[in-house]
Amino acid sequence: MPQPLLRFDGVICRFGEVIPVGSGFGGVSCDIAAGSFVALVGASGSGKSTLLKTVNTLVEPTEGRVLFGGEDVSTLKPARLRRRVGYVFQGIGLFPHFSVAENIAIGPRLAGERLPPERIAELLALVELDPGYATRMPDELSGGQRQRVGVARALAGGPELLIMDEPFGALDPVTRDALGRKVRELHERLGLTTVMVTHDMAEALLLADRVLVMDKGELVADETPRTLLAGAGGAVAQRLASVPREQAERLAALEGFGEARS
Amino acid sequence: MGTIWDILPGLGDKLSAHVVLSASAIGLAILIALPLAVWAGRSPIVSRLALSLASLVQTIPALALLALFFPLLLSLRAVFGEGLPTLGFLPALMALTLYALLPILRNAVTAQANLDEGVLEAADGVGMTKWQKLVLVEAPLSAPFIMAGIRTASVWTIGAATLATTIGQPSLGDPILAGLQTQNWALVLAGCLASAGLALAADNLLWVIEVGLARRKKSMAYGGVLVVVLGILAALWGQGSDSDERRIVIAAKSFSEQYILAQLIGARLEAAGYEVEYRDGLGSAVVHGAVANSSVDISVDYSGTIWTNYLKRSDNPGREAMYTTIRDWEAQTNGVTVLGRLGFENAYAFAMRQDRASELGVASLTDLAAVAPRLTIGGDPEFFERPEWIAVRDVYGLGFRKSRNFAPTFMYNALTSGEADVISAYTSDGRIAADRLVVLADPEGALPSYDALLMLSPRISKDAGVVATLQPLIGAISVEAMREANYAVDREDASKLTPKQAAEGLAEKVGLKK
Numbered sequence: 169m170p171q172p173l174l175r176f177d178g179v180i181c182r183f184g185e186v187i188p189v190g191s192g193f194g195g196v197s198c199d200i201a202a203g204s205f206v207a208l209v210g211a212s213g214s215g216k217s218t219l220l221k222t223v224n225t226l227v228e229p230t231e232g233r234v235l236f237g238g239e240d241v242s243t244l245k246p247a248r249l250r251r252r253v254g255y256v257f258q259g260i261g262l263f264p265h266f267s268v269a270e271n272i273a274i275g276p277r278l279a280g281e282r283l284p285p286e287r288i289a290e291l292l293a294l295v296e297l298d299p300g301y302a303t304r305m306p307d308e309l310s311g312g313q314r315q316r317v318g319v320a321r322a323l324a325g326g327p328e329l330l331i332m333d334e335p336f337g338a339l340d341p342v343t344r345d346a347l348g349r350k351v352r353e354l355h356e357r358l359g360l361t362t363v364m365v366t367h368d369m370a371e372a373l374l375l376a377d378r379v380l381v382m383d384k385g386e387l388v389a390d391e392t393p394r395t396l397l398a399g400a401g402g403a404v405a406q407r408l409a410s411v412p413r414e415q416a417e418r419l420a421a422l423e424g425f426g427e428a429r430s
Numbered sequence: 431m432g433t434i435w436d437i438l439p440g441l442g443d444k445l446s447a448h449v450v451l452s453a454s455a456i457g458l459a460i461l462i463a464l465p466l467a468v469w470a471g472r473s474p475i476v477s478r479l480a481l482s483l484a485s486l487v488q489t490i491p492a493l494a495l496l497a498l499f500f501p502l503l504l505s506l507r508a509v510f511g512e513g514l515p516t517l518g519f520l521p522a523l524m525a526l527t528l529y530a531l532l533p534i535l536r537n538a539v540t541a542q543a544n545l546d547e548g549v550l551e552a553a554d555g556v557g558m559t560k561w562q563k564l565v566l567v568e569a570p571l572s573a574p575f576i577m578a579g580i581r582t583a584s585v586w587t588i589g590a591a592t593l594a595t596t597i598g599q600p601s602l603g604d605p606i607l608a609g610l611q612t613q614n615w616a617l618v619l620a621g622c623l624a625s626a627g628l629a630l631a632a633d634n635l636l637w638v639i640e641v642g643l644a645r646r647k648k649s650m651a652y653g654g655v656l657v658v659v660l661g662i663l664a665a666l667w668g669q670g671s672d673s674d675e676r677r678i679v680i681a682a683k684s685f686s687e688q689y690i691l692a693q694l695i696g697a698r699l700e701a702a703g704y705e706v707e708y709r710d711g712l713g714s715a716v717v718h719g720a721v722a723n724s725s726v727d728i729s730v731d732y733s734g735t736i737w738t739n740y741l742k743r744s745d746n747p748g749r750e751a752m753y754t755t756i757r758d759w760e761a762q763t764n765g766v767t768v769l770g771r772l773g774f775e776n777a778y779a780f781a782m783r784q785d786r787a788s789e790l791g792v793a794s795l796t797d798l799a800a801v802a803p804r805l806t807i808g809g810d811p812e813f814f815e816r817p818e819w820i821a822v823r824d825v826y827g828l829g830f831r832k833s834r835n836f837a838p839t840f841m842y843n844a845l846t847s848g849e850a851d852v853i854s855a856y857t858s859d860g861r862i863a864a865d866r867l868v869v870l871a872d873p874e875g876a877l878p879s880y881d882a883l884l885m886l887s888p889r890i891s892k893d894a895g896v897v898a899t900l901q902p903l904i905g906a907i908s909v910e911a912m913r914e915a916n917y918a919v920d921r922e923d924a925s926k927l928t929p930k931q932a933a934e935g936l937a938e939k940v941g942l943k944k
Contacts, residue, residue: 226554250557257555259548265570265646274566275556321556 171238172199173329173361174223178232181218188215189222191385195232198380198387202328205355205362207372209408210382216365217333219382223363224253224331236329251275254322258334260314262306268292268317269302275325283324291320294354312343319351323358330355332364336371348375370412373397381405437605437620445624446668447600451519452587452632453662455526459583463531464576467538468564477539484532492590496525496597500716504723517709517716517725522594522601529590530583537579541572574644581636588629592621596684597716598709598725602628607711610837611684612919612929635661677705678890681726684711685838686919686929687776687858687912691730691882693933695900698942702899714812715739722764724889728900731885732776734878736760738817749879756883767891769884770904774858774912777880778818781855781867783845794871798852799826806832808841808850818877819854825876842867842920858882858909860917882907906940914939 176198180190190196196219200206210216221227222234225241234241241249262271272291273283289299295316306314315335322330335351336344352375355362366372372379373393381389381404389401396409470477487495499521507514514520545568553563592603602625609617635654642650678699682692689710696706709726718740720726736756737743747755753771760766780795787793790801798805807830813819814833822828836844836853842861844850855862855869857880862869884903890896915936918927927935 224555226551247557247559250555255555257548257551259546259551261546261548261550261552261555263549263552263567264546278557278562 173202173237174200174363175235176219176222176232177235179219179222179229179234180231181215181222181227182230187385188213188218189229189385190232191215195229196385196387197232198390200361200363202361203359204378205352205376206364206378206380207376208363208365208380208382209367209369209372211367211408214382215385216382220331220333220363220365223329224250224255247278251279251325252327252329254325254327254330256315256318256322256330256332256335258337260318260338262309262314262317262321264306266306267302268304268306268309271306271317272302272321272324274321279325287324291324294323295320296350312339312347315339315347316350319347319354323354328361330360330362332362334365334367337366344371351375369408370415373409373412379405381408434616434620434623437617438624441602441605441620441624442668444600444602444604444621445628446665448588448591448602448625448628449662449665450669451522451526451594451599451601452584452591452628453665454523455587455591456530456580456584458523458527459530459534459587460580462527463534463538463579467535467542467576470535470539471542471568480535481532481539484535487528488532492525492529493593493596495529496522496593497713497716499525500597500719504719507723512723515725516723517598517712517720519599521597522591522599526587526591526594530587533582533586534576534579537582538572538576541575542568544575545571570643574640577636577640577643581633581640584632584636585629588625588632592625595711596713598681598712598720604710607684608689608929611711612686612689613922614926614928632658677707678728678896679707679709679726681712681717681720681729682708682710683714683717683729686932687856687916688730689929690915690919690932690936691772693930694936694942695728695730695884695903697930697933697937698899698903699896702895704896704899721885721887722766724887727887727890729885730772731883732880733771733883734777734818734880736883737878744817744821746875746878749881752879753881753883760885765888767886767888767897769886769891769897769900772882772884772903773905773907774882774909775880776856776858776882776912778813778816778877779855779857779872780822780852780870781845781862782852782870784866784868786851787868787870792870793868794873795822795826795828795876796873798870799828802828802830805830805851806834806849807852807854808834808836808844809854810838810841811835813854822872822876825874856880858912858916860913860915860920863913864917864921882912902942906942907936908940911936911939 176196178195178197180195181188208216208220218227222229223236223241225246228242236244236249236253263274266274269288272288276283285302288302292299292301297313297316306317309317336347339347348371354360364376373396377392379389379391379393379396380387381401383404389405391401391405395401396405397413399406466480470480500516503514503516503521507516549567549571553567558566591601592606594601595603595607602621605617605621609615609621635658639651639654642648642654680692680696682688692708692710696708699706712720714735717726717729718731718736721729733752733756737752741756741759757768760768780798782792792798792801809819834850841850841853841855842865845853845867846865855867857869861867884900886897915932918925918932918935919929
C-alpha cells in the first residue's frame with residue numbers, strides 16, 4: 169500500500185478534564201488512503217467531530233500528530249492547509265454579506281487569486297445550481313441551495329481532501345438524499361479523498377466505502393459497509409447498524425402487509 | 431432684547447466649537463472602544479471590566495464628570511509640566527469621550543457576541559487568519575450595530591457638550607447658561623434649539639450610514655460619511671479663523687453680577703486697545719484655580735469665598751484684616767495679584783418677605799432661630815455645603831423644617847411664591863430692593879465680609895498697561911450701583927437689559943465712561 173493521504177498518529181485531544189479524543193491507551197491512530205470515501209460514525213459526544221477538526225487544525229491535538237501527505241499539519245501554514253482541505257459542515261456558514269460568487273471565491277481570494285466568472289459557473293454547475301445564482305445573496309437561498317454553495321466553496325480551491333462534519337444534518341430528507349448522492353458523484357469525478365462525520369449509520373453505509381465507528385473517544389470499528397451489515401465490528405458498531413437494518417425490515421414488512429391487504 | 435431668530439445667526443462660532451468638540455470626543459471614543467471591544471470579545475474578564483467601568487462613568491452626572499477633570503489635570507501638571515491645559519478643550523474632550531464610550535462599547539461587544547457561530551467557523555474553515563476574520567467577517571457584520579451605538583453616543587455627547595461651558599470650553603451651552611442666569615429666555619431657547627437641531631441632524635445622518643451598512647448599500651453609507659466629514663471640516667474651518675495670539679481672558683461665574691462685571695472690565699480693556707475673550711458660566715471652584723494657573727487672566731472673586739474655601743479659615747477678624755490677609759496670601763501662595771476692592775460687598779445674607787417677617791416677628795437671625803423649625807429655607811445649590819452656612823447654623827442654632835436648592839436667580843421667585851420662607855440672599859442683589867425684602871441682622875457677626883476683589887493672573891499682572899487700565903475700577907462701584915445693574919439684568923419686563931447693556935449703564939453711573 170502506498171503512503172496514505174491522511175494519517176492519525178496517536179491523537180489525543182484534552183480540554184481540561186474532558187478527553188473527547190484518545191481516552192484509551194495510546195490515542196487514536198488510523199490511516200486513510202487517497203481516493204477513499206470514509207464515514208466517521210458515532211453517537212453525540214463520541215469525539216468524531218473533534219477528531220475531524222484536527223485535520224484542518226481547527227482543533228489542535230494535545231498529543232500525537234496528524235499527517236497530511238506525509239507532513240505534520242501543525243507545521244503547515246493554516247491558510248495554505250485549509251485551501252488543500254475543503255471543509256463542509258452542518259452550520260454551512262455562508263458569509264451573509266457576500267454574494268454566492270464571493271462566498272465561493274473566498275478561499276482562493278485569501279490566497280491572492282481571483283476566480284474568473286467561468287470558474288464560478290463551473291463550480292455552481294458541479295453542485296447543480298444555475299450560473300444565475302452567482303449574484304444572489306445567501307438569504308435569498310433555500311437551506312439545500314445554501315449547502316450546495318457550501319460544497320462549491322469547499323471545492324473552489326481544488327482540494328485534495330474533502331472533510332465534512334454532519335454536512336446534511338440540517339436538511340430535509342429529500343434534499344439530504346439528493347445532496348449525498350451528488351457529493352459521492354463528485355468524489356468519484358474529481359478523484360477526491362473524503363472523510364465525512366455523521367451520526368446517521370444509514371447515510372454512512374450508503375455513501376462510504378469504509379466506515380469508522382467511534383465511541384467515547386476511541387475508534388472501536390473499521391469495516392466496509394458490507395462487513396458491517398454482515399455483523400462485524402463489535403457491539404457498538406452493531407448497535408448503530410441495527411437501527412437502519414431494523415427500519416428497513418419494518419418498512420419492508422409494512423410494504424408486504426400493504427400488498428397482502430390489497 | 432432680541433428674539434430667537436436674531437440670536438441664532440450669531441451662534442455660528444459656538445456651533446463650530448460644539449461640533450469640533452463633540453466630533454473629537456466621539457472620534458476618540460470610537461478609537462478607544464473598538465479595539466477594546468475586540469479584546470473584550472476574546473476575554474470575558476476584559477469584557478466585564480470594560481463594560482462595568484463604562485457603566486460606572488454613566489452614573490456620574492455629566493456636569494460633575496466635566497468638573498472632575500480640572501483637579502485631575504491640575505495634579506497631572508506635576509508630570510507633564512505647566513503647559514498642560516486644565517480648562518477648556520482638553521478636559522471637555524476627556525470627559526465627553528469617557529461619556530461616549532459606553533454605548534459604542536456595549537453595542538460592539540454585543541454585536542460580536544451575537545455573530546453566527548457557523549459564519550465564524552466557516553471563516554476559520556476557509557483559512558482566514560485572525561486579522562482577515564476581523565476585517566472581512568466580524569467587522570462588516572457588526573458594523574450596523576456599532577453604528578447604532580455611535581448614534582446613541584453622538585446624541586448624548588452633543589447634549590452633554592453644552593455643559594462644557596462650565597469648564598471654560600465654548601459651546602452651545604454658552605447662550606443656554608448665560609440666558610438661564612440672566613433670565614433671558616430667548617437666549618436659552620436659541621441655544622437649546624441649536625444643540626437639539628445639531629443632535630437631530632447628527633442622528634439622522636448616522637442613521638443613513640447605519641441603514642446603508644445594514645442593507646449593504648455602499649452609496650448610502652459612503653454618502654453619509656462624506657456629509658459627516660464635510661460638516662466637521664466646515665466646523666474646523668469656522669474655528670480656524672481665530673487668531674493664534676493669546677487674548678486676555680475674562681472669567682465669569684454663573685450669575686448676573688459676574689456677567690456684568692466681566693463685560694465692564696472687557697469693555698474697558700477693549701477701549702484701551704486690548705483683545706479680550708470671555709469665559710462665562712464657569713464653576714465657582716474652577717475660577718480660583720484657573721486664575722492661579724493663568725488659564726484665565728481676570729476674575730472678580732469675593733473675600734469671604736477665598737477666606738473660607740482656600741484659606742480654610744472660619745474666624746472673622748473684620749473686613750480690613752480679612753482683605754489684607756487674602757491679598758498677601760494670594761500673592762505668596764498663587765502669584766495672583768489682588769488689584770483691589772471694587773467697592774461693594776456681595777455678602778451672604780438671609781432675606782424674608784416683609785409680610786412674612788412681621789407676621790412671625792423676625793428681624794434678626796436670633797429671632798429666626800426660634801421659628802425656624804416651622805419654616806423652609808431656600809439656598810443656591812452650593813450654599814448648604816458652605817462653611818458660612820455651617821457657621822451661621824451653629825452660632826444661632828438654626829434648624830429648619832426643610833431646605834431646598836434653587837438656582838440663584840430662581841430663589842427670589844421661590845420666596846415671593848411662598849415655596850421658601852427665607853432664602854440665602856446676596857447683599858448686592860437688585861431683587862432685595864425691588865421685592866422690598868427684609869435682610870435679617872447678624873448680631874453675632876457669624877457671616878464674613880464679601881468684598882468684591884479684582885484678581886489678576888500671574889501672566890497678566892506683569893502687564894503694566896492692563897493694570898493701569900483696570901486701576902480706576904478699584905473702589906469705584908457702590909453697592910447701590912451694583913444692585914441697580916443686577917436688577918436690570920434679572921428683571922423680567924420690558925426694561926430688562928443684557929449684561930453688556932447693564933455694564934454700559936453701570937460704567938456711566940459710576941463715572942467710568944470717558
